[in-house]
Amino acid sequence: MELALIAAxxxxxxxxxxxxxxxxxxNAIATSVSxxxxxPRAALILAAVMNLVGAFLGTGVAATIGEGIIxxxxxxxxxLVVLAALLGAxxxxxxxxxxxxxxxxxHALIGGLVGAALASANTVLWSGIVEKVVIPMVASPLVGFGLxxxxxIGIQWLFRRAHVGRVNRGFRLAQTLSAAAMALGxxxxxxxxxxxxxxxxLVVGGYQSGFHVQWWVIVLAASxxxxxxxxxxxxIMRTLGRRIVHLDPPHGFAAESVAAGVLYTxxxxxxxxxxxxxxxxxxxMGVGATRRLSAVRWGVAGNIVTAWVLTIPMAGLVAAGCYWLLHLVPGLSSI
Known part of the structure; x- marks a missing residue:
């Protein structure tokens, strides 16, 4: 049964x-496309390639997910707990x-892990969640907005006397780099x-000891x-690229560059x-607010924030439901 469950x-x-x-x-291409x-097609190809490359740059986050949540x-x-968590996400x-x-x-994945663990009466590592999930979840949007x-503001000051058309053309080219950086992150x-x-x-199934990510796992996940x-x-591209605030190339470049920097850090x-x-x-939202606060469609932003707040608990509830439903499958009811 273990081998079949691991394969699943x-x-x-x-x-x-x-x-x-x-x-x-x-996330990576909406601002460049808008x-x-x-x-759109060139942006998707760029994002796919850079996503693939970025996946090979480290495994520290993988260790946090695998060891620090439940x-x-x-x-x-x-x-069965891991399977239910994934289904919920x-x-x-x-x-x-x-x-x-x-x-x-x-956060859907993290919520799924927490919900499945609670449904199965297993331990949730709340201190790890607070340190590695809750604090970054609150801090990263604030840092992203502020930076x-x-x-x-700095870009507007530096190019305050430049011709608008030339500035936009230059930043359209620069956005190729910032979009690539965002996709890499x-x-x-x-x-x-x-x-x-x-x-x-693999660890809970007894197929490896110690938490290290094997090469074939990296290749499959990246692909x-x-x-x-x-x-x-x-x-989602329509929401992120158009409905929150109207962007021009300098705004798009600033947003992508800052977001990429936060991801790497x-x-x-x-x-x-x-x-x-x-x-x-x-x-x-941060670059849009430099025009005026009313330039940001705060109603749309509010709907997005609501989805953020709901993600962990809702994914957790779905994962808990999946855990109970899996026990109705013949052969799994005794687990």
Whole structure:
């Protein structure tokens, strides 16, 4: 049974990774597409390639997901917890994608792990969640908003006497680099979350000792994320690129550059699994606020924040339901 469950976890984890890709593709490319710095197809190709590359740059975030969220039991019971967590995260991803809300795939996965652990009466590592999830979840959007606001003010001051047309053309070219940097950061952060879950399944299933991410796990996670990114996330792209605030190339460049910097810092320095969605959305709000506060459509922003707040508990509830439903499957009821 363990081998079959591990195979199921790997397949479902890669499915989650794929939904993460098409759900979060807008994070890297929405601003570049909305400012016409890149065509949609070129932006998707760029994002997919950079997601693939970013996935090979580290495993610190994977260790946080695999070791720092729950204390899963060994054997079939632990594998069932991981499987239910993934199913809960996938369902919430699909719901928010359908509604066009840029919620966090990362927090959907974390909520799924917590919900499945609670449903199975297993230990949730609350101190790790506070340190590695809650604090970064609150801090990263605030930092993204503030830095983006300041960077945009600096750009406006530096180019205050320049010709608007030439400035826009220059920043359209620069956005190719900032979009690539953002996509690299997305791959660095989000592919590792799937790596962490698969490695957790291998550990609790007894197929490896110690938490280290094997090379084939990295390859599979990177490939699934890149494939999902190429599939695109047009519904969310419209929300992020157009409905929050109207962007021009300098604003898009500032938002992408700041968001990418936050992603790199949290991944390499703190191994914190932050949300690329939260970071880029708050950066978009920050650059938009430099025009005037009314330039940001705060009603749309409020709906997005509501989705952020609901993601962990709702994904947790869905995962708990999946855990109970899995026990109705013949052969799993005794686990």
């Amino acid at each position: 976890v790997v397949v479902v984890a890669l499915s989650f990774d794929y939904t993460n890709g098409f759900h979060d593709a807008a 400012t016409r710095a890149l065509t 204390d899963a039991p060994t054997g079939d019971g632990g594998l 996938i369902v919430w991803n699909v719901i928010t994608w359908w509604l066009g809300l840029p919620s966090s795939s990362s 983006a606001f300041l960077v945009m 997305h791959g660095l952060q989000d592919a590792q979350k799937t790596m962490g879950v698969i490695t957790l399944a 699934a994320l890149a494939a999902g990114t190429y599939a695109g996330g047009w519904r 949290t991944a390499f320095a703190f191994h914190a699994p932050i949300s690329t969605t939260h970071t880029i959305t708050s950066a978009v």
